[in-house]
Amino acid sequence: MVTIDQANQDFAQKVQSKEGGETLMLCFQCGTCTASCPSGRMTAYKTRKLIRRAQLGMEEEVLNSPDLWMCTTCYSCMERCPRGVEIVDLITLLRNLAVEKGVMSEPHKKVGTMLVKYGGTVPLTEEYENQREALGLDRKPVSTLGNEKALADLKKILKATGFDELVGGN
Ligand code: SF4
Ligand code: SF4
Known part of the structure; x- marks a missing residue:
């Protein structure tokens, strides 16, 4: 459960303002990305969940999550997303933000x-x-x-x- 004090809308806005992050809020949580993800079949990684956390501004959870590094950039999710969310670009951007904080798998x-x-x-x-x-x-x-x-x-x-x-x- 997310409590209001965990939400950091500045983070969500920061993501949206950067190249690759513009489509963050288009996600309506259908789960097609998670169902398409070969990495998610082998790990606990859930693409939909990572995006939802970013939408909610859960900066620490997103940038420190091992899930962030599970994506193999295969683009299966991005080809199928009904909302045109640029998922791989988003993940790349989130990784770059994590690296800026000194976090890398x-x-x-x-x-x-x-x-x-x-x-x-x-x-x-x-x-x-x-x-x-x-x-x-x-x-x-x-x-x-x-x-x-x-x-x-x-x-x-x-x-x-x-x-x-x-x-x-x-
Ligand atoms: S497929 Fe697209 S709209 Fe559906 S949950 Fe994934 S990112 Fe969101
Ligand atoms: S691009 Fe990444 S998140 Fe999307 S289906 Fe492939 S491994 Fe999963």
């Missing part, structure tokens, strides 16, 4: 450490390089995975923004 942090270390969430291995060569590509991509200068620049950005510290450094 441990599995996401682990993925983040890969980015800090290698410049990509999947490191470049000799096997991948061999596959690239077999396809007639340069062994190393031009991205941060294969370009030392680009990787060094990315590391500077991740440090300046505090991302490396958030995910546990190098």
Whole structure:
């Protein structure tokens, strides 16, 4: 049950005012998103419930909830929502707000450490390089995975923004 002192309409308004949050109040709680969610079938995560809590301004519950990190961004819910709620954009925005408060799930942090270390969430291995060569590509991509200068620049950005510290450094 939500009591009036838990509701923080400033939070709901803040979400709506940001890119990705504009459709928050369109949700009329039909539950189609929850019924469509493959992640919800395996966990206690309920998309509809997360959105309702955001509508009610339950900032702490939403931003500290492990549920926030259960979405795999498969878009099944968003394709079916009868109200056109941009659910994945909302979840992304809520995650960004959580990160601003220094909150991130441990599995996401682990993925983040890969980015800090290698410049990509999947490191470049000799096997991948061999596959690239077999396809007639340069062994190393031009991205941060294969370009030392680009990787060094990315590391500077991740440090300046505090991302490396958030995910546990190098
Ligand atoms: S499908 Fe859309 S309208 Fe229905 S509960 Fe989910 S977000 Fe709300
Ligand atoms: S996008 Fe996220 S919330 Fe929507 S169905 Fe997929 S996993 Fe569930």
